[in-house]
Amino acid sequence: MLQIAKYCASGNDFVIFHAFEKADRSQLARILCDRQNGIGADGLIVLVPHESHDFEWEFYNADGSTASMCGNGSRACAHYAHRFGLAPSSMAFLTGAGVIKAHVEGDMVQSDLTPPVIVNQEIVESGMKWWLIDTGVPHLITFDADIEHFNIDLARTLRHRYNANVNIASINLDGTLRVRTYERGVEDETLACGTGMAASFYRAVQERLVDENTKVFPKSGETLYLGFEEGVITFKGEVKGVFETTWRN
Numbered sequence: 001m002l003q004i005a006k007y008c009a010s011g012n013d014f015v016i017f018h019a020f021e022k023a024d025r026s027q028l029a030r031i032l033c034d035r036q037n038g039i040g041a042d043g044l045i046v047l048v049p050h051e052s053h054d055f056e057w058e059f060y061n062a063d064g065s066t067a068s069m070c071g072n073g074s075r076a077c078a079h080y081a082h083r084f085g086l087a088p089s090s091m092a093f094l095t096g097a098g099v100i101k102a103h104v105e106g107d108m109v110q111s112d113l114t115p116p117v118i119v120n121q122e123i124v125e126s127g128m129k130w131w132l133i134d135t136g137v138p139h140l141i142t143f144d145a146d147i148e149h150f151n152i153d154l155a156r157t158l159r160h161r162y163n164a165n166v167n168i169a170s171i172n173l174d175g176t177l178r179v180r181t182y183e184r185g186v187e188d189e190t191l192a193c194g195t196g197m198a199a200s201f202y203r204a205v206q207e208r209l210v211d212e213n214t215k216v217f218p219k220s221g222e223t224l225y226l227g228f229e230e231g232v233i234t235f236k237g238e239v240k241g242v243f244e245t246t247w248r249n
């Protein structure tokens with residue numbers, strides 16, 4: 001019998017459980033994340049023991065592909081780890097992108113993301129300037145005041161052309177940011193993407209369009225608090241435990 005939980009973090013949803021050892025769970029991810037025949041989620045996270053960190057994770061997108069990092073998933077799994085006694089409220093765990101530090105305070109969870117890397121600032125597609133930034137996974141970012149009209153067909157084309165997630169961001173008059181993301185591995189727009197918000201925020205900071213601490217709003221409308229301190233992007237917001245149960249697999 002396994003403990004299994006579903007979490008939602010800013011609109012991104014995840015199935016989460018912990019296991020004794022690493023395994024290839026790609027097919028299980030597809031089954032559990034299926035919104036008709038399974039639980040339904042954007043991704044599956046499995047926590048496994050690690051000898052020098054609080055735990056290590058396996059992260060799978062809904063289509064069974066693996067990803068080295070997931071910002072919202074990092075906050076959801078930190079809450080899960082604390083909830084089930086796998087880690088103290090301040091923890092460090094290993095992802096494919098490196099060690100992530102997280103802090104849980106009630107339902108508010110902050111993750112310190114891996115240092116952002118600007119891969120390319122010179123991309124022009126469809127008359128718009130795009131930056132490719134790695135915040136643990138690759139993201140294309142453009143700014144567009146008309147964020148209501150996210151061109152999903154263009155996003156899908158660029159996702160395959162650059163093997164990256166695709167974001168459009170808009171700066172609000174009060175210096176906050178709105179972001180919409182097409183995600184690899186879900187192959188559609190999701191309600192939120194943490195590393196996408198972080199990459200959009202980082203570009204906006206680099207271009208001096210926003211302060212180094214600001215609020216970011218994904219498609220779900222939830223409020224996320226982003227900061228840039230000593231080369232690290234901090235990412236904070238609420239996570240919701242949707243349900244937990246035991247499961248015989």
Ligand SMILES: N[C@@H](CCC[C@H](N)C(=O)O)C(=O)O
Nearest residue numbers: 067070071072137193194195
């Ligand atoms: N939703 C995540 C990112 C998950 C990985 C991404 N789909 C990829 O394959 O690159 C987030 O919150 O960062």
